[in-house]
Amino acid sequence: MIYLDYSATTPMSYDVLETYNTVAKDFIGNANSLHALGIKSKKLYESSKKQISDIFNVLESEIVFTSGATESNNMALIGASFANSKKGNHIIVSKLEHPSIYKICDYLKTQGFDISYVNNDKDGLIDFEDLKNLMRPTTILVSICAVNSEVGVRQPLKMIRQVIHKENENTLFHSDMTQAVGKVVVNLHDVDMASFSGHKIYGPKGIGVFYKTSKVNVVPIIIGSTKEDNLRPGTIPLPLIASLSKAVRLSTMDLDRKENFIRRLNEKICNELSKLDGIKINKTKISIPHILNISLDEIKPETFIHALEEYEIYVGTNTACSSGELSTSVMAIYNDKKRATTTIRISLSHLTTTDEVNKFLNSFKIIYEKLHNLVSRD
Numbered sequence: 396m397i398y399l400d401y402s403a404t405t406p407m408s409y410d411v412l413e414t415y416n417t418v419a420k421d422f423i424g425n426a427n428s429l430h431a432l433g434i435k436s437k438k439l440y441e442s443s444k445k446q447i448s449d450i451f452n453v454l455e456s457e458i459v460f461t462s463g464a465t466e467s468n469n470m471a472l473i474g475a476s477f478a479n480s481k482k483g484n485h486i487i488v489s490k491l492e493h494p495s496i497y498k499i500c501d502y503l504k505t506q507g508f509d510i511s512y513v514n515n516d517k518d519g520l521i522d523f524e525d526l527k528n529l530m531r532p533t534t535i536l537v538s539i540c541a542v543n544s545e546v547g548v549r550q551p552l553k554m555i556r557q558v559i560h561k562e563n564e565n566t567l568f569h570s571d572m573t574q575a576v577g578k579v580v581v582n583l584h585d586v587d588m589a590s591f592s593g594h595k596i597y598g599p600k601g602i603g604v605f606y607k608t609s610k611v612n613v614v615p616i617i618i619g620s621t622k623e624d625n626l627r628p629g630t631i632p633l634p635l636i637a638s639l640s641k642a643v644r645l646s647t648m649d650l651d652r653k654e655n656f657i658r659r660l661n662e663k664i665c666n667e668l669s670k671l672d673g674i675k676i677n678k679t680k681i682s683i684p685h686i687l688n689i690s691l692d693e694i695k696p697e698t699f700i701h702a703l704e705e706y707e708i709y710v711g712t713n714t715a716c717s718s719g720e721l722s723t724s725v726m727a728i729y730n731d732k733k734r735a736t737t738t739i740r741i742s743l744s745h746l747t748t749t750d751e752v753n754k755f756l757n758s759f760k761i762i763y764e765k766l767h768n769l770v771s772r773d
């Protein structure tokens with residue numbers, strides 16, 4: 396099997412799985428219980444949280460565990476919008492966001508919030524001038540992803556925040572960092588709020604992080620009884636949290652070496668595939684190498700993905716969360732409908748081998764030639 400869909404989800408690393416098993420077996424107490432077993436669990440919870448906050452150089456109280464990035468995005472956008480609705484009702488997001496952000500915006504529209512979509516340039520970089528012009532005294536929140544999930548474009552968050560603050564010091568800045576953490580260095584001090592997920596960084600599925608600086612007020616979107624964490628009450632899922640902590644530590648190590656290796660694989664694929672008639676590589680100056688988006692001329696992505704599957708090769712459509720639809724990111728960057736409806740996403744990892752890439756390229760060429768001939772004859 397050749398897995399090239401690491402941006403949809405990653406396999407759990409063996410070490411992380413071992414942590415999960417040990418904690419699930421040996422820490423049976425509810426971290427909210429007052430007895431010794433509860434205290435033992437609470438201690439592990441606190442040390443896991445401390446490890447994550449130390450890695451990102453933020454306060455422990457600024458980390459909230461969620462079920463994943465979708466929930467974190469909900470906490471950020473809904474929580475901050477409702478908490479700040481007296482200051483204004485205007486929100487700005489980019490045209491390169493994950494579908495979860497757009498769905499939340501659709502909901503916020505029904506609650507009286509006004510959403511603007513900031514433009515980007517031909518490389519996918521946020522258009523600073525457009526952002527400046529969109530900003531209003533009533534803009535309470537801007538949300539821009541650190542790395543786009545389809546074309547992998549990476550935004551300069553620090554500079555974007557400067558543009559925002561020049562226009563309105565009170566506007567909060569959130570970034571969906573789900574495709575950035577574990578791939579590139581992220582600085583949580585560049586933003587007021589951030590989201591990411593365990594299953595994209597070789598951690599378990601069903602756990603994520605919502606980061607918010609202490610000064611930011613958000614209303615809880617989940618109501619419950621436990622006091623430990625106002626924003627996310629309920630029994631603490633300790634095996635998930637302890638293994639997420641390990642996944643964060645392992646995945647943020649050695650990033651340069653991993654990225655250089657992945658870049659070489661990415662370049663090899665681009666060199667080979669760009670020789671094929673009709674193939675378009677959707678990659679810009681600011682794309683990270685882990686995510687490689689390709690348009691297949693006239694071929695339907697589903698057909699191509701299933702053909703690759705016959706060779707036990709697994710790649711993705713634009714995002715796992717919007718299979719079969721037009722790629723909004725390719726559209727936002729290239730403004731070409733045909734290009735945006737025929738995309739597949741190859742996502743690479745430091746676990747990918749050169750041999751896997753060679754086999755993938757061989758199979759790709761065989762399938763492409765066959766299907767391209769068929770559609771060209773139609």
Ligand code: PMP
Pocket residue numbers: 402403462463464465466493495540542543544571572573574591592593603714715716
């Ligand atoms: N944001 C981005 C950028 C993503 O890539 C994803 C996962 N495809 C999500 C949010 C949603 O993450 P989760 O599955 O953890 O809810």
